[in-house]
Amino acid sequence: MDDFYRDFILDHYRNPRNFGTLEGATATAEDLNPLCGDTIRMDLRVNDGGIVEEVRFSGKGCAISQASASMLTEEVKGMKLEDVAKLGKDIVLENVGIGISPTRMKCATLGLRVLKSAAIGEIAGWPDEE
């Protein structure tokens, strides 16, 4: 776990990409991890062709939740909604690199959960447990 916190993770944590809220967002979702109180909000602007044109995230929490949300926003720009709907936790794991401990998995997937809620509406479970 200690080697999880590599430079690019700390960089995304301290300088999150696409951070803030989005004027003219067409979809927004917000959620918290009730276990730890971490929060993430995602604003999307989706065009008529169903493509994510713009994305912003905001939130508070640990390096894992914030860095993985930040990385996700870089990836999702230009993606089709139907592809966003198909995203599973493997994308998060690929992004953050080596494995995170099971106890922190929800930190890593919180951003994905919120992104998918914004893109395809409320989802009940956690990614890959839906």
Next chain:
Amino acid sequence: MISLDERKVERIITDFPILAKPTSRGKRLVYLDSAATSQKPQSVIDALVTYYSEYNANIHRGVYEIAARATDAFEAARETVARFVNADSREVIWTRNATEAINLVGYSWGLNNIRRSDVILTSQLEHHSNLVPWQLLAEKTGATLRFIPVDSRGVLQLDDLDALLEGVKLLAISHVSNTLGTITPLELIVPKAHAAGATVLVDGAQGVPHLPVDVKALDVDFYAFSGHKMLGPTGIGVLYGKRALLEAMPPFLAGGDMIRKVEYEHTSFNDLPWKFEAGTSNIADAIGLGAAVEYLESLGMDWVRAHEQELLGYALDRLAPLERRGLAVYGPKDPQLVSGVLSFNFADIHAHDLASILDTEGVCVRAGHHCTMPLMEKMGWPATARASFYVYNTRADVDALVDGLEKAAQVFKL
């Protein structure tokens, strides 16, 4: 030089088998999360094993030998716990935990005594267990919830206590804060609350494990605590209540064991404390809690308190230099005012990341809101890391915490 006390703690450590087991990374287990749940000494584990392997039987009404033995052990544990907090054993009701004890009072006493015009007074630092039940009670009855404020150190602000107590029917307050360790001056508050006509419930989940507690001297009406935070098993807790109050209260749950005579249309209820113990009790864990109390008695609660104060003082000294590098220690930072709890954040490292890094060094701390979300919100802390001490902790554990924080500083390139 090793002091006498350190020798004593070295001996105590050998009573806790879990502390001899290294972590999966081969580190010594440094357990600093006793405020969440404590470790268990061998004597408690043995009490459970002995019950299950030698005299497992249901209690009360059994005529054969092992049933009588189980009943005796179960009731003897009640006597032990009663003695420990200076209560009468009829006033000691077994529950699952402190939470259930508080809820029992909310439903049985609260619904029958709280009216629309009444005020329920609690504080801004309560555990959710001593807040949510009163929110529900206030919703059901139309009563008003009022809060004793805390200052920026997390200390209760009692200057306006007299005004706060006006119209109060129930004061529900914790003995010790689980987030900051701050100790409530019950000896000052309880007489005033009584003078104002209030009934007083104390959430003692962090009180009984760490301080000498005498419910008669404190003169509290109800006092709730959990076995698992005081070296005992999970699944067993206690509600102490003054006898007259308990006698007047209707049963909380209904069923077997809590009855005297049942007819098809009507039932008369059992005496205290069994009136509140419907169904088969948690026999093994009650017996285990008895063994835990005997263990604490053998150490002496004055010693327990002094030991935690000593460790907290040492920890505050060791952590002070890190404050220049962004460590923020919360609470009054005065071992006289707090029990062995230390809440902190380190620079821009989130508490969860801090706890994960400490975990790699075998150091167990809790991170998050500690079931006190409103307090965290008020203080402006998204989360804190919390180290909490108990009888088996040593200066070496504090040193391991400090080393772990140094490692976190390195990992996060502070």
